[in-house]
Structures are given as C-alpha cells and as structure tokens.
Amino acid sequence: MNKVKQLLLGKEVDKGLLFRILMYLLLIDVAFIYLKPIIYMITTMIKSKQDLLDPAVIWVPMKLYAGHLIDALGMLDYWKGFTISVTVASLSALFQIISCAVAGYAFARLEFPFKKFWFAALLFTFIMPPQVTILPSILMFKEFGWINTYWPLIIPTLFGHGLKGALFVLIFRQFFSTLPKEMEEAARMDGAGALRIFFKVMLPISRSAIIVVFLFSFVWTWNDSYFPSMYMFGASDVPLSTSLSKLNAKLAMEAQEGGLRAFLEPIKMAASFFIILPLLVLYAFTQRWFVEGIERTGLVE
Amino acid sequence: MLARMKKTLQQNRWYPLNRATKTRRPIWRNTATLRKIEGSLFIAPWIFGFIAFVAFPLVYSLYMSFNLVKITVTGVHSSWVGIQYYREILFSDGGLLYDDLFPFLREALVIIPIILVFSLMIAILLNMKFYGRGLFRVIFFLPVIFSSGQIIDEFMEQGEGTLTIISDLKVDTFLQQYLPEMWLNPVQNVIGSFVLVLWYSGVQILIFLAGRQTISGSVYEAARIDGADPWSIFWKITLPGMAPFIFLNMIYTIVDLFTYPSNPIIGKVTTDNYGLSSALAWIYFMIVLLFIGIVLFIYSRINHKLATQR
Numbered sequence: 001m002n003k004v005k006q007l008l009l010g011k012e013v014d015k016g017l018l019f020r021i022l023m024y025l026l027l028i029d030v031a032f033i034y035l036k037p038i039i040y041m042i043t044t045m046i047k048s049k050q051d052l053l054d055p056a057v058i059w060v061p062m063k064l065y066a067g068h069l070i071d072a073l074g075m076l077d078y079w080k081g082f083t084i085s086v087t088v089a090s091l092s093a094l095f096q097i098i099s100c101a102v103a104g105y106a107f108a109r110l111e112f113p114f115k116k117f118w119f120a121a122l123l124f125t126f127i128m129p130p131q132v133t134i135l136p137s138i139l140m141f142k143e144f145g146w147i148n149t150y151w152p153l154i155i156p157t158l159f160g161h162g163l164k165g166a167l168f169v170l171i172f173r174q175f176f177s178t179l180p181k182e183m184e185e186a187a188r189m190d191g192a193g194a195l196r197i198f199f200k201v202m203l204p205i206s207r208s209a210i211i212v213v214f215l216f217s218f219v220w221t222w223n224d225s226y227f228p229s230m231y232m233f234g235a236s237d238v239p240l241s242t243s244l245s246k247l248n249a250k251l252a253m254e255a256q257e258g259g260l261r262a263f264l265e266p267i268k269m270a271a272s273f274f275i276i277l278p279l280l281v282l283y284a285f286t287q288r289w290f291v292e293g294i295e296r297t298g299l300v301e
Numbered sequence: 302m303l304a305r306m307k308k309t310l311q312q313n314r315w316y317p318l319n320r321a322t323k324t325r326r327p328i329w330r331n332t333a334t335l336r337k338i339e340g341s342l343f344i345a346p347w348i349f350g351f352i353a354f355v356a357f358p359l360v361y362s363l364y365m366s367f368n369l370v371k372i373t374v375t376g377v378h379s380s381w382v383g384i385q386y387y388r389e390i391l392f393s394d395g396g397l398l399y400d401d402l403f404p405f406l407r408e409a410l411v412i413i414p415i416i417l418v419f420s421l422m423i424a425i426l427l428n429m430k431f432y433g434r435g436l437f438r439v440i441f442f443l444p445v446i447f448s449s450g451q452i453i454d455e456f457m458e459q460g461e462g463t464l465t466i467i468s469d470l471k472v473d474t475f476l477q478q479y480l481p482e483m484w485l486n487p488v489q490n491v492i493g494s495f496v497l498v499l500w501y502s503g504v505q506i507l508i509f510l511a512g513r514q515t516i517s518g519s520v521y522e523a524a525r526i527d528g529a530d531p532w533s534i535f536w537k538i539t540l541p542g543m544a545p546f547i548f549l550n551m552i553y554t555i556v557d558l559f560t561y562p563s564n565p566i567i568g569k570v571t572t573d574n575y576g577l578s579s580a581l582a583w584i585y586f587m588i589v590l591l592f593i594g595i596v597l598f599i600y601s602r603i604n605h606k607l608a609t610q611r
Contacts, residue, residue: 106340134358195339
C-alpha cells in the first residue's frame with residue numbers, strides 16, 4: 001500500500017507518477033493548441049477540389065494536390081517579396097545587433113552626461129505606442145523622399161531604434177551588466193580604450209545575447225506589416241507580410257465576382273505557409289542556441 | 302593569488318602608477334573626463350536616433366494634435382484649432398474613442414492575468430527535468446515566431462481561435478447567468494479567442510523561464526531539507542522570487558497588447574485627418590501610461606510588503 005502511494009505521489013510531489021501524468025497531459029494539450037493551426041494550414045493547402053467538398057475529409061486529404069501552392073506562389077509574387085523580406089529583415093537585424101549593443105553597453109558600463117535622463121528616454125521609447133509618432137514620421141520621411149522605399153524601415157535601426165529597438169537595447173544592457181567587471185578592468189590595465197574593449201572583449205562573448213536579438217529582430221521585422229503598410233502604401237514591391245493583405249483583398253474581390261469561394265481557404269493557407277516557411281527553417285536551425293541563449297542572457301530587467 | 306591581485310588592483314584604482322615619472326596621480330584628473338567622452342561617443346548614435354526618430358516626431362505630433370493639418374502638393378499647412386480635437390474625442394463625439402476603448406480595456410483586464418498565470422505555469426513546468434523537455438521547449442517558443450504577424454489573424458479567421466471544449470461544456474450559458482452584463486461580452490470574447498491569448502504568451506514564457514533560473518537551487522534544497530511541501534515552496538520561494546519578473550511581464554504584456562497593430566483604437570490612427578488622429582494617439586498614450594502607472598504603484602506596494610515580511 002505504501003509502495004503504491006509512493007509510486008503515485010513520489011517522495012516529492014514533482015517526482016510522483018500522478019504528477020507526471022498530469023504534467024504531460026497539460027504540456028501535450030498546450031503543444032497541440034500551438035501546433036494545430038500549423039497542421040491545419042498544411043493539410044488544408046494540399047487538399048484537392050474533391051477533398052475540400054467532401055465532408056468526410058477533415059484532416060488527411062485523399063490525395064496530394066499542389067495546385068493551390070502554385071497559385072499562391074504566383075499571387076504573392078513570392079520570389080520578389082521573399083528577396084525584399086530577407087533583405088529588409090536581415091539588414092535591420094544586423095544593424096540592430098550592432099547599434100543596440102553599442103547603446104546597451106554604454107548604458108550598462110560607461111559614463112556619460114545625463115545618463116539617468118537618457119535611460120528614462122529609453123524606457124519611454126519602450127512603452128510609447130509607435131502610433132503616436134507614425135504620422136509625423138510619415139511626413140518626415142516624405143520630406144526626405146523615402147516614402148515607398150525601404151529606407152524608413154532600415155535607417156532607424158542603424159541608430160538603435162526601429163522596430164522594438166528599445167527592447168533590444170534593454171536586453172543588451174542587461175546582458176552586459178551581468179558580466180564580471182574584472183574582465184574589462186584587466187583590458188583597461190593593458191591600456192585598451194572603450195572601443196577596443198567593446199569590440200575585442202565584450203562583443204565576442206555576447207553570443208547568446210546576439211542570437212536572441214538577431215532572432216527577435218529578424219522575426220518581428222519579417223512579420224511586421226504595420227510599418228511597411230504605413231511607409232510603403234504606394235509601392236509595388238513590398239515585403240511578404242504586406243503582400244498577404246494584398247492577396248486577401250484580391251481574393252475577396254474575385255470571390256465577390258462569383259465562384260472560387262471554396263478555394264479561398266487553401267490558397268490563403270498556402271500563402272501563409274510560404275510566408276512563415278523561411279521563419280520555420282530559420283528557427284529549426286537556430287532554436288538550440290536560441291533556447292540556450294534565452295537562459296544565459298537572462299532576458300531580464 | 303587571485304585575491305591578492307584583486308586587492309592591488311583595487312588599491313591602485315584611483316592612484317595608478319605612472320611608469321614614466323614613477324608618481325601616482327589621481328585618476329579623475331584626466332581619465333574621468335576621458336571616460337565621459339568615451340561614453341558620450343558610444344551613446345551618441347542612439348541619442349541622435351532618439352532625437353530624430355522619437356523626440357522630433359513626438360513633439361511634432363503633439364503640435365499637430367492642436368492643429369488642422371492639410372497636406373497639399375506645396376507642403377504641409379496647419380492652422381491652430383486649440384484643444385478642439387481633444388474636446389471632440391473626449392466629450393462630444395464619444396463614439397470615436399469610448400466605443401472601442403472600454404470593451405478593449407475590460408478585455409485587457411481579463412487577458413493580462415490569464416497570460417501571466419498561463420506563462421508562469423508553463424515556464425515552471427518547462428524548467429523541470431523530464432523526458433522530452435527539449436521538444437516541448439521548441440514547440441512552446443513557436444508563438445514567438447508567429448504571434449507578431451498577420452498569420453495569426455489568418456488563423457483566427459479560420460476559427461482556430463476557439464476551443465471546442467468551451468462550447469461543449471456550455472460555458473456560455475453559465476457565464477450569462479453569473480456575470481454582470483458589462484463584463485459578459487469581454488469575457489465571452491476572451492474565451493472565444495482563448496487560443497489567441499495563449500498564442501500571445503511566447504515572450505512571457507521566455508521571460509519567466511529566464512527569471513526562474515535566477516532563483517538558486519540551494520534555496521530549494523534548503524526548503525526541502527526543512528521538509529517544506531511543494532505547495533508552500535511555490536508560495537514562499539518561487540512566487541516571491543518571481544515577483545520582479547511578474548512585474549516585468551505585466552509591463553511587457555500591457556505594452557504588447559496596447560501597441561498591437563490590430564488593436565481597435567490603433568486602427569483609427571489613420572492618415573485621413575492628421576490633427577484628429579494625433580490627438581487620438583496622444584489620448585491613447587496617456588491611457589497606456591496611466592495603466593502602467595497603476596501597475597507600478599501596485600508593484601511597489603507588493604514589493605514593500607514582501608520586504609517587510611522578510
């Protein structure tokens with residue numbers, strides 16, 4: 001009797017069988033909730049006409065059908081959008097890594113006048129909804145002749161701003177302030193300046209923070225449709241995130257003109273799939289470092 | 302050896318030996334200013350960016366909110382209208398703001414605790430050692446990749462937002478009986494898109510997971526030796542230790558929720574009427590600040606209480 005009890009409840013609660021079962025149930029449920037849309041997306045986009053109309057077919061299609069995939073690729077103008085998205089997202093990620101690390105290092109370790117004030121400004125930037133400054137920004141970029149180009153998306157990232165730039169500065173600041181001070185002091189004794197210390201000592205050891213910021217920056221820029229739609233409303237070459245809404249509008253129009261309605265969903269799903277596919281691939285390759293990095297950075301204030 | 306090195310390092314910190322003259326000079330004579338110049342150089346790009354991309358547009362948007370702004374081929378023309386737009390939004394034409402704001406605020410009040418509790422729970426589970434932990438982590442960080450995009454909206458449109466179990470259990474009729482009317486709709490909305498709420502928790506799970514690692518294992522060890530049961534370990538050690546992260550997550554969730562582009566109020570900041578839109582954006586920003594202010598206040602209270610308890 002006692003043995004059974006121990007097996008079920010364990011010496012400590014989190015070792016017991018009962019707890020384990022409950023935990024796995026919970027984890028699997030939540031994992032299913034997270035995965036279901038992706039499974040749905042993939043199964044829907046490869047359904048053929050018959051499968052879509054057949055109520056008996058819910059998850060597994062009778063046969064594979066690639067027509068919707070090809071349609072979606074064509075309607076998205078995929079390769080053009082893909083090139084633009086990759087360029088914009090990787091440039092902003094790269095710039096944000098460098099500029100936000102520089103700013104974060106300054107906030108963590110260096111002295112400069114009115115430091116407290118500028119730190120308050122950083123926090124302010126973090127909590128300010130971007131919509132407060134969007135209209136003047138549009139006017140400003142128009143003045144520069146940057147509307148309908150990628151510059152409004154990229155240039156601010158050079159200075160540690162841009163999409164969620166403040167958050168990245170905070171992440172780097174946090175990371176640098178947890179490093180032991182002795183490291184820099186040793187370099188200082190050898191006569192190195194802040195610039196050399198930063199590029200030769202600090203940046204090389206901040207791999208985990210860099211990966212976290214890179215992935216967040218890349219993914220968020222890739223997905224963001226708000227800024228492109230505001231700054232590039234008249235452009236014909238847009239990132240993938242915006243071309244999805246264009247595709248939606250196109251499909252809605254076609255649907256109104258008659259027919260096609262049953263095939264809207266698979267095309268939309270195929271388009272969504274192609275848009276997130278590069279992110280999934282990226283995540284598949286980086287997730288190991290990403291998960292580790294999150295733990296080491298202490299993505300923490 | 303190391304301790305001695307450290308000691309000499311500290312001793313010489315303020316009066317380093319100048320090798321050439323064999324004298325000690327106070328470091329602040331020249332180095333402190335040098336450090337400040339170095340620091341200023343490092344922060345200069347960020348400050349420039351702040352002025353160009355935050356401060357200037359901010360001031361300009363405040364100015365626009367008091368003006369009738371017309372954009373023509375020749376440039377931007379503005380004529381002063383004073384607080385007319387603010388009055389319009391806040392008092393005369395309430396529909397513009399309040400119709401969306403109040404339901405949204407109520408929803409936010411329901412969503413924020415759900416996200417916090419859910420992500421805390423998941424983070425604690427993911428922190429345990431069990432078979433398949435790596436796989437679960439990979440899956441649970443997926444929302445970080447999706448939740449910012451239009452893809453989510455797409456899923457919601459396909460009805461992926463609801464859990465069938467909720468309609469199976471007839472939660473709706475239950476709610477209708479017990480909730481006051483004002484809260485019924487928001488709660489129904491949140492439950493209707495419950496999956497969405499879970500999808501929003503990606504970054505929060507990460508923050509909690511990172512936070513959980515900051516509580517050292519020896520504290521748990523000690524508690525276990527003292528014979529504390531897991532329930533009280535959670536309430537006495539984990540939760541107080543996580544307090545700063547709960548607070549951080551609360552701020553993050555509020556900011557995220559209130560700046561999400563498909564948020565109803567934000568959708569109204571359009572380019573049709575620059576003055577009115579700017580005023581709306583400012584009012585909205587003040588509400589966000591107020592919200593965060595309240596959280597700060599509550600947090601400082603809790604922190605105070607925790608500090609006195611110890």
